[in-house]
Amino acid sequence: NAGVTQTPKFQVLKTGQSMTLQCAQDMNHNSMYWYRQDPGMGLRLIYYSASEGTTDKGEVPNGYNVSRLNKREFSLRLESAAPSQTSVYFCASRNTGTSNEKLFFGSGTQLSVL
Amino acid sequence: LAKTTQPISMDSYEGQEVNITCSHNNIATNDYITWYQQFPSQGPRFIIQGYKTKVTNEVASLFIPADRKSSTLSLPRVSLSDTAVYYCLVGDGNTGGFKTIFGAGTRLFVKA
Numbered sequence: 001n002a003g004v005t006q007t008p009k010f011q012v013l014k015t016g017q018s019m020t021l022q023c024a025q026d027m028n029h030n031s032m033y034w035y036r037q038d039p040g041m042g043l044r045l046i047y048y049s050a051s052e053g054t055t056d057k058g059e060v061p062n063g064y065n066v067s068r069l070n071k072r073e074f075s076l077r078l079e080s081a082a083p084s085q086t087s088v089y090f091c092a093s094r095n096t097g098t099s100n101e102k103l104f105f106g107s108g109t110q111l112s113v114l
Numbered sequence: 115l116a117k118t119t120q121p122i123s124m125d126s127y128e129g130q131e132v133n134i135t136c137s138h139n140n141i142a143t144n145d146y147i148t149w150y151q152q153f154p155s156q157g158p159r160f161i162i163q164g165y166k167t168k169v170t171n172e173v174a175s176l177f178i179p180a181d182r183k184s185s186t187l188s189l190p191r192v193s194l195s196d197t198a199v200y201y202c203l204v205g206d207g208n209t210g211g212f213k214t215i216f217g218a219g220t221r222l223f224v225k226a
Contacts, residue, residue, distance in 0.1 A: 043216040059215065090157045100146040100205045105157025
């Protein structure tokens with residue numbers, strides 16, 4: 001059982017370039033999340049998808065877009081990368097979405113924007 | 115959103131018991147208290163959850179007083195490998211709870 005899989009694991013971009021971070025889960029979970037974590041800091045919620053077909057903004061959505069492609073996949077897109085977006089990005093999922101359920105996290109994507 | 119407050123950092127020595135307290139004064143009636151552990155370069159992982167009184171599993175214990183305005187994560191006889199960041203979360207029972215916010219967590223450093 002793979003759980004939550006994120007690709008790529010590492011990425012270096014130049015300012016202004018675009019890219020999409022991929023996330024897939026094989027646990028048949030309804031809700032999926034994208035967080036970012038800057039060095040020495042806690043996780044900040046970028047976007048979440050409570051169920052297939054819905055997406056909502058989190059704490060820090062500016063500069064990002066998301067797509068809930070199907071129940072398994074939730075992608076995060078940076079249209080024009082900026083150095084301030086250098087961070088580690090984590091995808092997570094949970095079963096029905098209520099906060100009393102535990103989240104399952106991927107191993108992260110380390111993104112550097114030069 | 116229900117907010118939590120926990121110490122920024124703690125130090126301990128191997129073999130000691132570590133207690134990390136979290137304050138959540140505005141916890142809703144139907145919210146659970148959940149703790150996650152994060153090692154460097156990894157995503158957080160669930161360690162324990164409780165609603166009231168005491169919960170124990172193979173990793174930790176969670177103590178919750180009757181008023182539920184705080185909770186204490188207890189790690190018995192820590193080792194170097196318990197060095198990590200520990201996050202306390204409570205649900206957002208008022209709005210369905212989908213929007214899960216992490217605080218800064220508590221950085222635990224275990225010394226030999």
